Amino acid sequence: MRFGIATFVTDEGIRPAPLGRALEERGFDSVFLAEHSHIPTSRESPYPGGGDLPRVYYRTLDPFVTLSAMASVTTDLLLGTGIVLMPQRDVIHTANESASLDLISGGRLLFGVGAGWNREEMRNHGADPRTRGKKMTEQLKALKALWTEDEAEFHGDHVDIERSYAWPKPARDPHPPIYLGGESEAALNRLVEVGDGWLPRGQTTFDEIRRVRADLAERGKPDVPTTVFAAPADPDAVAGYADAGVERVTFMLPTLPESETLAKLDELAKVKEQAGG
Template sequence: MKYGIHLPHAGEQAVPALIRQHAERAEDVGIEDVWVSEHIIVPRAKFPRSPLFFDPVLSLTWAAAVTKRIKLGTSVLVLPMRHPLPLAKELATLHNFSEGRLILGAGSGWLKEEFSALGVPFEERGRRLDEGIAMMRAVWSEDPVTFESRFISAEIKEMTMTPMPVSQIPLWFGGSSEPALRRTIRIGNGWHGSGLSANEAAPVVRRLRAARPNADFTISMRVQWDGQDRGVLRALVDGYAAIGVEHLLVAPQDRNVDDWEKVMDGVGSLVT
């Protein structure tokens, strides 16, 4: 099992100094990767304590600047909310600046009000996700590139976008809906599940591994832990390992009040 830790880039405790501190410490104790999540603009009533989210790409760039080895992941970027071309530029830049350490966790999103504020049709988010991924992969690999789009406003004919990524950016899809799982099997390099117990995730893991048996397809889960009872954390690890999960991202149960240091200590204790 490999382990990741969520950085304190969201919630009441999020400040740049803590993002840097936790990224450096995670690397020092041998944790595999550090992660951030995303909201751009949120309805206040749905975030009664703290709606603070630092930008995920810039937060990882900040973390990359003070580390050398640890991988950098998004859990997850809501791709349909963003135009693929500037995002492709940002991600390629981060990947190159970090010497190939980025893992792109991507999803279709769930917060309808956020899509409305950004002027993106919520009902098209799945189709926009598919088209956006195809567009980014095209500009990351073809020079010149021509791409015909249906849902995203773009006219790309014999054009160039550089820098291209120094290596392929792994793409892990979140979500456990039928469309999300089909997308993961079709074009993903991994699955980054969330919100499922080991028993609930077991049939999903079996399906994904049957369809994608190759070793370079990663099965990951995001779990929450409050940093208190390490026996609870050990039980989570053992339960997911038993069903074939290979990577766990551990995030605080409540990012506003949990002790991030204790969460970090607990995850660090798992690394051998």
């Protein structure tokens, strides 16, 4: 079992460089950063966690800039997006940003993506919430072409890219692994079609993880790498995930000033050690 951290890096908490160093020093293998470009104040979309939307959602730093800062002060820490809201993004810029990060970090990017939940945020980016899933599938196919082909092109209903040169290419061969976030049937179908790994949330049960992994195997995706996003920081829970075939759990790190963050990381590192990490 591998252990990572999931978190929101904002302008009000620990800075990226000291966080990256602290994670590597404490033996965490990865970090997964959330993304939100902004949150419209209309607040039409209910927060999936219930209650008021936490402040961190509208103060997040750009994940690629943040992970690049972490890359500069670490050597082995895997740099994950958890998750990039792909339907809201320009796929060509995203291909360039992600490949650049993978290149400068020596192939350490874990590319976690999802369709998102905040409909007004999507609409501000020109994305139609009703077709965001189909758009994302096309975007990921186009992304792979831009990452891997010397002269890349893609023609779909939502993405249209003429034959183009696009560099840099990622350091990872053939490309950074694409982890699909979400547990819905649509998300899992997308994983089968264009994904490399699965990034379910911490409330996903052990039995559901077993069921999904068995279903994926039947559909030609055996032993899909599975990382749980924001798993309970509990050794018994970690054992349950391991039994269900999970390769990595990430513990949720609250967004706090540096001294408080380091203290919380010490607590989470103890849980990791108790769980065999």
